[in-house]
Amino acid sequence: KLDDFPENFLWGAASAAYQIEGGWKEDGKGSSIWDTFSKIPGKTYKGTNGNVAVDHYHRYKEDVKLMADMGLRAYRFSVAWSRILPNGSGEINDKGLQFYENLIDELRKYNIEPVLTLYHWDIPQALQDAYQGWESRQAIDDFNEYARVLFKRFKNKVKYWVTFNEQNVFTALGYRWEAHPPNIANVKKMFEANHIINLANAKAIQSFRELVPNGRIGPSFGYGPIYPFDSNPNHVLAALNGEEFQNHWWMDVYIHGKYPKVIWKQLERLGVTPTIESGDMELLQSVKPDFLGVNYYHGGTVRANKIEFPLKDEEQQLDKDFEATDPYLMEPKEEQAQSPEVPMFTNVSNPYLEKTDWGWEIDPIGMRIALRRLQSRYDLPMMITENGLGAFDELTENREIEDQYRIDYLREHLVEIQKAITDGVDVIGYCAWSFTDLLSWLNGYRKRYGFVYIDRDDENEKSLERIPKKSYYWYKNIIKTNGKS
Numbered sequence: 294k295l296d297d298f299p300e301n302f303l304w305g306a307a308s309a310a311y312q313i314e315g316g317w318k319e320d321g322k323g324s325s326i327w328d329t330f331s332k333i334p335g336k337t338y339k340g341t342n343g344n345v346a347v348d349h350y351h352r353y354k355e356d357v358k359l360m361a362d363m364g365l366r367a368y369r370f371s372v373a374w375s376r377i378l379p380n381g382s383g384e385i386n387d388k389g390l391q392f393y394e395n396l397i398d399e400l401r402k403y404n405i406e407p408v409l410t411l412y413h414w415d416i417p418q419a420l421q422d423a424y425q426g427w428e429s430r431q432a433i434d435d436f437n438e439y440a441r442v443l444f445k446r447f448k449n450k451v452k453y454w455v456t457f458n459e460q461n462v463f464t465a466l467g468y469r470w471e472a473h474p475p476n477i478a479n480v481k482k483m484f485e486a487n488h489i490i491n492l493a494n495a496k497a498i499q500s501f502r503e504l505v506p507n508g509r510i511g512p513s514f515g516y517g518p519i520y521p522f523d524s525n526p527n528h529v530l531a532a533l534n535g536e537e538f539q540n541h542w543w544m545d546v547y548i549h550g551k552y553p554k555v556i557w558k559q560l561e562r563l564g565v566t567p568t569i570e571s572g573d574m575e576l577l578q579s580v581k582p583d584f585l586g587v588n589y590y591h592g593g594t595v596r597a598n599k600i601e602f603p604l605k606d607e608e609q610q611l612d613k614d615f616e617a618t619d620p621y622l623m624e625p626k627e628e629q630a631q632s633p634e635v636p637m638f639t640n641v642s643n644p645y646l647e648k649t650d651w652g653w654e655i656d657p658i659g660m661r662i663a664l665r666r667l668q669s670r671y672d673l674p675m676m677i678t679e680n681g682l683g684a685f686d687e688l689t690e691n692r693e694i695e696d697q698y699r700i701d702y703l704r705e706h707l708v709e710i711q712k713a714i715t716d717g718v719d720v721i722g723y724c725a726w727s728f729t730d731l732l733s734w735l736n737g738y739r740k741r742y743g744f745v746y747i748d749r750d751d752e753n754e755k756s757l758e759r760i761p762k763k764s765y766y767w768y769k770n771i772i773k774t775n776g777k778s
């Protein structure tokens with residue numbers, strides 16, 4: 294049983310444009326870097342892409358009706374920049390704006406609060422071609438231009454806005470691991486692009502203050518607490534390094550307008566600090582978000598690095614387990630050996646945690662730890678903007694999905710959120726990932742997260758029929774009772 298959640302708690306669900314919409318060339322849309330990347334052989338599972346996705350572009354009314362029937366109070370979605378500005382800047386495509394206006398109106402009709410994400414990883418290809426996208430400072434102005442178009446158009450219809458989704462994830466996978474576009478392996482470029490994105494974030498928030506004075510804006514960060522392997526002070530120190538490097542390096546800038554000193558020094562030694570121009574730090578310090586979006590899936594466990602502290606026999610296996618399951622380390626690259634954090638910590642599996650079918654650790658208490666740590670360090674209201682279970686859902690003979698495992702997973706996380714609230718953490722909402730099944734960036738359509746099953750697979754679009762899962766009815770009841778059931 295769950296205890297009370299705050300009144301007006303935003304019970305929601307989330308999605309992202311590229312993963313759900315389809316209609317990739319429809320009504321004047323330009324290409325994004327994901328449209329290009331997904332077509333490079335071998336980059337995504339069986340070459341799956343978002344050309345059709347789950348066809349939300351044409352079926353949004355049906356999807357919103359399902360949300361309304363469920364009683365959903367908030368829906369987080371992202372806008373595809375290349376629908377609004379097909380060339381990245383300049384000419385505005387009104388049909389693109391109209392699509393989002395229709396979606397927002399449809400949500401409002403049923404009193405579902407729209408939570409609009411400006412950037413969920415899909416910079417227009419035109420800007421990548423023109424100046425290498427986030428490697429150029431021109432992207433700061435172009436992102437601001439794009440954001441201003443949306444602020445002006447939707448300022449009276451959308452209250453909650455998210456600037457960047459998981460900046461830590463898309464910069465690392467895109468500029469370091471060659472796992473996302475722009476498909477680069479260069480740590481220095483990762484830090485340069487990250488700094489430019491921080492500036493774009495700050496500038497857009499300045500525009501927001503001018504154009505949407507009553508709105509609320511913040512980033513969505515992919516946060517996971519970092520644990521020490523055991524109480525050996527060397528490992529505890531490594532966990533501190535991990536926490537600062539993997540989390541606070543990114544987040545401190547949003548809230549405090551500066552990079553953590555310890556990590557800065559470490560990067561300086563490695564020669565990979567970003568270029569700071571005059572006025573940069575002032576711009577970063579001139580804004581502060583209204584809330585923090587938190588995407589929580591799992592944390593990480595680390596030990597002091599292997600070179601200085603060779604692994605004991607029993608630790609070797611944990612190390613192997615980690616390398617076998619971590620999605621980003623499946624094919625270790627040469628460059629990994631010289632990656633900046635290696636002198637500071639080494640990732641290992643956590644022997645106390647079970648894993649999903651996809652090798653992600655299941656750690657509901659980590660949710661409470663995350664919220665507590667973030668409340669202490671940043672002291673802002675928080676919205677869980679993503680949390681969910683990726684699984685292989687199979688239709689039964691009666692064409693139903695019995696996803697009790699998803700219900701268990703979500704319930705355990707909600708219990709910990711509720712405890713965090715009792716602890717004194719300010720949580721304003723929870724958006725489960727995801728409402729309908731949708732494209733998993735690298736894993737195709739078989740890794741499913743939704744409350745609503747979509748009849749399609751990796752090779753075949755099939756009927757695209759929407760089928761509410763068992764978890765849909767469970768969440769409906771959670772919302773109805775404000776979390777009590």
Ligand code: BGP
Pocket residue numbers: 309312458459462515588679683726732733734735736740
């Ligand atoms: C987050 C992304 C989402 C979503 C989710 C699940 O990092 O913000 O867009 O995809 O992870 O990830 P995956 O689809 O890789 O399982």
